[in-house]
Amino acid sequence: MDAQGWDHRYAETDLVWSASPNRFVADELTGLSPGTAVDLAAGEGRNALWLAGLGWRVTAVDFSAVALDKGRRLAAARGLDVTWVHADLADYVPPVVDLVLIAYLHVSPELWEPVLRRAAAAVAPGGTLLAVGHDATNLTEGTGGPQDLSRLWTPSGIVAELGDLVVRRAASVRRPVDGARDAIDTLVRAERAL
Helix, strand or coil: CCHHHHHHHHHCCCCCCCCCCCHHHHHHHCCCCCCEEEEECCCCCHHHHHHHHCCCEEEEEECCHHHHHHHHHHHHHHCCCEEEEECCCCCCCCCCEEEEEEECCCCCHHHHHHHHHHHHHCEEEEEEEEEEEEECCHHHHCCCCCCCHHHCECHHHHHCCCCCCEEEEEEEEEECCCCCCCEEEEEEEEECCC
């Protein structure tokens, strides 16, 4: 889906996603000392807003102007300071920060691989990269997410693009959702040595 399609989707409802952070984002990042962060493909900003509430200086990047406007309104209502950047990740180069977050960015491999390499390069010494997204096994063992295998993740596929980052966790994880089956996500947490 392109930016116009996402603008339309975000305009259809109050919030497309929850107002709370993704459960894996909260589990993996709680306890980190706040610093600078960039949330790539931030959407309405649920993870960026949560980080800002913990004291992080967050830049939220997305190509949907509608989603970013919603995020701005939520931040204002909560008294949070987030920098909102309207940009296409196809050519956006993130600043060097203490935390790079990518949650559920599912695009073609031609776009995904350079985005992930730029994200890894943006991790400052001592910093963290967290990537969470729908796992390839979700097609047969889970529920939800894209149905195009080329847009789904695997832990090994993410790790292969991280360069010199030190991988702390790379796993397929289950996420309970409404219904009989769990969703299966890829979760990779990596750090740059000091």
